[in-house]
Amino acid sequence: MTWLSPSFPVGAFSYSSGIEWAVEAGDVTDALSLRRWLTSMLTDGAGLCDSIFLAHAHRVASSGDDARLAEIAELAFAFATSRERHLETTAQGRAFIEIARAAWNMAPLDRLVAACEVSIVYPVAVGLVSVAHHVPLAPTIHAFLHAVASNWISAGGRLIPLGQTDSQRVLAEFEPIVAATAKRALEASLDDLGSATFRADIASMRHETQYTRLFRS
Numbered sequence: 001m002t003w004l005s006p007s008f009p010v011g012a013f014s015y016s017s018g019i020e021w022a023v024e025a026g027d028v029t030d031a032l033s034l035r036r037w038l039t040s041m042l043t044d045g046a047g048l049c050d051s052i053f054l055a056h057a058h059r060v061a062s063s064g065d066d067a068r069l070a071e072i073a074e075l076a077f078a079f080a081t082s083r084e085r086h087l088e089t090t091a092q093g094r095a096f097i098e099i100a101r102a103a104w105n106m107a108p109l110d111r112l113v114a115a116c117e118v119s120i121v122y123p124v125a126v127g128l129v130s131v132a133h134h135v136p137l138a139p140t141i142h143a144f145l146h147a148v149a150s151n152w153i154s155a156g157g158r159l160i161p162l163g164q165t166d167s168q169r170v171l172a173e174f175e176p177i178v179a180a181t182a183k184r185a186l187e188a189s190l191d192d193l194g195s196a197t198f199r200a201d202i203a204s205m206r207h208e209t210q211y212t213r214l215f216r217s
Contacts, residue, residue, distance in 0.1 A: 001143065003096070003100070003126070003129065003143075004126070004143045004144060004146070004147040005147070006147075006150070006151075006154075008096075008099065009095065009099060010092045010095040010096050010099070010122070011091060011092060011095055012092060012147070012151045013151065013154065013155075014215060014216045015088045015092075015151070015155070015215055015216050015217040016152075016155035016156075016159065016207075016214075016215035016217060017041065017046065017085070017088065017152060017155070017200075017204065017217055018082075018084075018085075018200055018201075018203030018204035018206075018207050018217065019034075019037070019038075019152060019155050019156050019159060019203070019215075020155070020159055020207055020210065020213060020214060020215045021203040021204075021206045021207040021210055022037060022199075022200070022203045023156070023159040023160060024210065025203070025206075027199065027203070028156060028159075028160065029160065030160065030162075031160075031162055031166045031167075031169065031170050034153070034156040034160065034162070034170060035170050035173060035174070037156075037200070038149065038152050038153065038156070038170075038174070039174075039177055040196075040197050040200065041152065041197055041200050042145070042148075042149060042174075042177060042178070042181055043177065043180075043181055043184075044195065044196045044197055045195045045196070045197030045200055045201075046081075046085070046195070046197070046200075047145060047148055047149070047181060048181055048184060048185060048188075049079060049193050049194070049195060050076075050089075050121075050122070050123040050144075050148070051123065051141050051144060051145055051181060051182060051184075051185035052185050052188045052190070052192060052193055053072065053075075053076040053079070053121070053123045053124055053127075053193075054123035054124065054126055054127045054140065054141055054144055054185070055127070055137060055141060055185050055186055055188070056072050056127075056190060057069065057072050057073065057076070057123070057124040057127035057128060058127035058128075058130060058131055058137045058140065059137065060072055061112050061127060061128055061131040062131050066111075066115035069112065069115045069116060070115055070116055070117050070118075072124070072190075073115075073116035073117070073118055073120060073121075073124050074116075074117065074118050075190070076121045076123065076124050077090070077118040077119060077120075077121055079193070080121075081195065081201045081204060081205075082201065082204040082205045082208070083205075083208060084204055084205075084207055084208055084216065084217035085204050085217065087216065087217065088122075088216070088217045089121040089122045089123075090119045090120075090121055090122075092122040092125075093119065093120045093121045093122040093123075093124065093125040094119065094120065094125075096122060096125040096126060096129065097109075097113060097120060097125050097128070097129070100125075100129045100132075104129075104133065106132045106133065108131070108132040109128060109129060109132035112128045112131065112132060113128060116128075123144065126140065126144050127140070137186070138182070138186060141182045141185055141186060142178065142179065142182045145178045145181055145182050145185075146178050149171070149174050149177075149178055150171060153167055153170050153171050153174070154167070155215060156170075157170075158214070159214070204217065
């Protein structure tokens with residue numbers, strides 16, 4: 001709960017995952033359109049893919065197969081759909097590892113990090129730290145997706161803007177979607193990776209050249 005709370009300083013508040021451009025373009029204008037946009041991102045885009053990477057990194061790290069772990073870390077690193085999405089996931093992954101090492105370090109974590117031969121993206125980082133501290137996979141994925149959805153809703157709430165009550169209503173409506181996505185990720189293979197959120201991917205790319213920006217992505 002601590003690692004995936006808003007107070008854990010990975011800088012998640014400074015990223016909108018392209019939502020900022022979606023608001024400027026008029027795709028997201030109110031609580032309903034925000035919920036629809038984020039539902040697609042969670043169930044058919046980055047949310048599902050990241051949780052699949054987390055699940056597989058957690059399982060492989062638990063098994064001690066360092067070579068396979070390096071392969072999964074590399075695939076996750078290469079899976080970002082835009083420059084800003086790449087920045088977002090690698091910066092948060094690096095911060096997550098550094099803070100976990102500083103405050104909750106354990107010897108197994110150093111070995112797992114060393115096994116990954118590329119920059120560790122956020123979902124893989126969460127998987128590695130959870131394995132090092134013997135946190136089970138299922139609650140880890142659920143907490144991870146809840147944190148991701150909460151951050152997206154927070155970004156949308158600041159951009160549209162929404163009041164706190166409407167933001168909480170969107171989050172409440174998201175709870176069953178988070179649970180269902182977590183269940184899918186637990187059952188998925190790496191062959192199930194894929195995204196159908198083309199407009200969200202375009203939003204992330206367009207954000208790079210957006211004239212006025214509050215967020216880094």
